[in-house]
Amino acid sequence: MTSGPRARSRLDAVLEHPGQTLIGIDFDGTLAPIVPDPDHAHAEPRAVAALARLGPLLGTVAVVTGRPAQTAVRLGGFRGVAGLEHLVVLGQYGVERWDAATDEFVIPPEPDQVADLEAEIPPLLDRLGQGAARVEHKGRAVVVHTRQLPDPDASFDTLSGPLTALAERHAMVVEPGKNVLEIRSPGIDKGVALRAIVAERGARQVVFVGDDLGDLPAFRVVDQLRTEGLGGLLVCSASHEEDALSGLADVVVQGPDGVATWLEELADELEARAARAS
Ligand SMILES: [Mg+2]
Structure with a gap:
């Protein structure tokens, strides 16, 4: 599930301290296949099921998207999923927010x-x-x-x-x-959003999964957080259209299908470790 020894050691840090790990994941092209009409996008069911297994094991699962938070929650089918009771959806690059725990949206007025x-x-x-x-x-x-x-x-x-x-x-x-x-508006990007939620949750390891140029600021923030002593693992959902992220990534998988498989393997490994420890 990794692509080399450096990626493996970064993954090991996540596996050893899952409760201190935050996983941030993009929506379109990462959790959800790209479709001609964006209103008809939907999260890959295998990926949502894997996130639901990861929810109780990891410190935080956060969907970080350019979509409005309400749209992402609806298209993702995230409401009421067992295991995702603490999911956070950061919409509009972090301007908007939905917390599964309260089912409340925070949506500032449009400029x-x-x-x-x-x-x-x-x-x-x-x-x-x-x-x-x-x-x-x-x-x-x-x-x-x-x-x-x-x-x-x-x-x-x-x-x-x-x-x-x-x-x-x-x-x-x-x-x-x-x-x-x-x-x-300037000054709003996924990097700013990711840094804020990492600080809020006191995460010590950050995994970010993305596919597009809009994810580049989040990738760069993970790189910066590494220099500040946090663990970081970058996963690229590669497509035929956009390879800007793959050079920065520790792990490259093929599209939302590959992301779902990677999340399943992560859940398998974490569940096996939890079973051994109990
Ligand atoms: Mg995307």
Whole structure:
């Protein structure tokens, strides 16, 4: 389940102190297969079942996503799952939060600048001949999808510069992903979110599983936390589209299916150790 001696020793630290370990995991492309219509995404059932086995063994399980927290909870089917009673979902890169323990959402109001910027997007797409691109309103962010267009990569390249300029005029930033350009407020990313929950939970080991450029700040934070004395293990859910994370990862698996298998193997190993210790 690991890819070399360094990864093995990092995994061993997690296995030896599971109660002090936090596992952070992305949603789309990691827990949930990428589908043409993001509203029809769903978490891979094997992965959710494995997380439910890990929930009682690990210190914290946190889903860290760019999606709104309510959407992630719904599409993930996380509510009421035995074993996930203490799951935390950090939505909108940590701006929003859901705690399974209380079934409460914390959702700050949306900033006005998002709506102002969003109003300018359809005419801009039309001017660039990309009017068929899908625009997704995510509350604190606006996402332009090129996946369903005839040439997704060419459309992505056409839109990248003009959308960046538009974002800058509204004091926002563009985060590129897989055939998506996400525009959101600066200073909000998964790295900030992950660091905050690690501190809140007093975790001594951090596992982060991600697949996309949006996960890069979380990967970098795990790297920083290692220099601060914490254990860290990085797992990349690789796809044919995005290899930016795989160079940083300790473990590379193939997509949500591979993630589910890796989580199952982690649960197997932790349960075997717990059985031996009792
Ligand atoms: Mg993802």
